[in-house]
Amino acid sequence: MNDTLLLDPIRILQGPDRPVRDGAVLLESGVLQGFDQAARERAIQLGVTATEASGQLIAPCLVDPHSVLESPFSGRSETLDSLRRCAAAAGYGQVALLPRSPTWRDSPERLIGFRDHDPREVTIHLWGGFSRGGAGTELASHGDLLDLGAIGLADDDALIPLTLLERGLLLGEMGSAPVLVAPRDPALQGDGMVREGVETLRAGWAPDPETSETLPLRQLLALHQRHPERQLRLMNVSTAAAVESLRADALPPLTSVCWWHLLADRGDLPGGDASWRVHPSLGGAADREALQQALREQLIRAVSVHAVPMDAEDMLLPPDQRPPGLSGHHLVLPALWDALVRNGDFSLEQLWQGLSFGPSALIDQPPEALAVGSRRWLLFDPEQTWQVRQDDAAAPMAANLALLNREMRGRVTACGLSR
Structure with a gap:
């Protein structure tokens, strides 16, 4: 400009x-x-x-607390340059990337190339890998990752094995840096694509039981209570039952919700729509409404984009064979403004709390603000x-x-x- x-x-x-x-x-x-x-x-x-x-x-720039960019320098579906371009066009000033990559970002040398930052560009943050290769069997070098600029530790969009997670929290190399964990158990989810319900059966999708989220969530909340000195964060809760578990907790951890789960549910998408295929699975209208209410109350603090770029070949696959995920930073603010402000009861300030100030807190960064210069x-x-x-x-x-x-x-x- x-x-x-x-x-x-x-x-x-x-x-x-x-x-x-x-x-x-x-x-x-x-x-x-x-x-x-x-x-x-x-x-x-x-x-x-x-x-x-x-x-x-x-208004201040928006903040995306977690997205995926597997091949940042030579990707066919997205690169670091293209991500910065579309994030800026969408009003995002910061994007934090999960460690998922063919060369998993679990060691200091794999953070190289992201560190140089032009103040005129979108800030890219990196979550360092909690486990080596994201395999959940061996701890990565937490202290080295944080020393090289990682904002915190995470693996992918599923539960880190609890024994390894607790071992890392006890060792405490992360100090006060955030640890981001998804309350999703792939073993309980199985082949399920959409939360169990009448609409799921009618559409012919394999059902994903609610327990694939609620059981790991309860385990994580108990772990959070045992280690209050650590900054445990929860990624992308998606059910009304999860919201109730958070509400029942005296001091729930900072939690995110994916923007798509605030907008869509299993009852309002055509059977062939590509947007069915996401992690965590889409639930029903009651789940969507509970997530909106939790965001309004700041029980859920942050809205994630959680973009997972795919190329055209991926999109030719049937939904049940395609990797899960959606992209489109530029869609988030217009879609949520329409649903939550124009046609809902969110104030403008509440929406920015979820899209900017809350995500800054989740990644332990100062809040965005307008300033002269x-x-x-x-x-x-x-x-x-x-x-x-x-x-x-x-x-x-x-x-x-x-x-x-x-x-x-x-x-x-x-x-x-x-x-």
């Missing part, structure tokens, strides 16, 4: 615990240069006329309409887009970070 703009009036959300307000902002070549009267006076000096933007919002802002127009297309400039390289060919209302129109 190379223009100089005075947006006046415009809605402004400056940071956490700050209510949205009406005001003015001055942007010069992507840098936020002033608010309100200071912005107006500077615009007069520059000879810049105000642009009316009363229906739009300028910073590029870390996004401009959102809730009324702009557009169609989800694979050839959109904001779309990822990945072929597994959610909501493909759907008409959307609301879009990030600019961001101070490079695209």
Whole structure:
């Protein structure tokens, strides 16, 4: 963004615990240069006329606490450069990547190439591998990974074996760094693709029992109580029963939910829709509503994108043979704004708590905020309409887009970070 703009009036959300307000902002070549009267006076000096933007919002960048990028430098479905481009176009200022890779990011040398950071670009964080190769049999070098810049420790989207997890927590090389674990037991899930229910049987999908999430979740909550000195985090809870377990816990760990589970359920997707195939499995309407309520209450603190890029060949496979996952950072804010703010009872501030401030806490980073001299802002127009297309400039390289060919209302129109 190379223009100089005075947006006046415009809605402004400056940071956490700050209510949205009406005001003015001055942007010069992507840098936020002033608010309100200071912005107006500077615009007069520059000879810049105000642009009316009363229906739009300028707000802090969003934060994705966990996604997957297996081949960051030579991938066919996504690379580090393409991820940064589409994340910036979506208003994301930070993306944290799980260790999953053909060369699993479980040792210091495998973090090389991610460390250089241009402040004009999206910040990429790395979760270091909790176990070697993600195999769950041997601990990785936790201290070395954290010394080389890993923000915390994780493996993949399933439960780390509890004996190994507890051994790592007892050894405590991670200190106060977060440890991210998914409450999903693949052995209990079996071949299940969708949570058990009438709609699952009607659609002909193999059912995934609720216990594949609730049993490992209870084990993790007990582990969290035994090790309060560690920063255990829970990844992508997906059921109403899991929400109730969190609510019953006196001090539940910081928890994320995937954006897709806040929007979709097993009763509202066509039988052939690619968006059925995700981990954790989609549940019913009651699960979706419970997750929304938990996010509103901040029982669940963070919304993840949890993008898992796939190429066109992957998408030719039948759903039950295709790897699970969706992509599309640029879809998250418009879709959740429409569902939770425009057609729900979320406030704008509550939505940003889930999409920006809460995810920052989950990855143990300072919250995003608007500041003079910073590029870390996004401009959102809730009324702009557009169609989800694979050839959109904001779309990822990945072929597994959610909501493909759907008409959307609301879009990030600019961001101070490079695209």
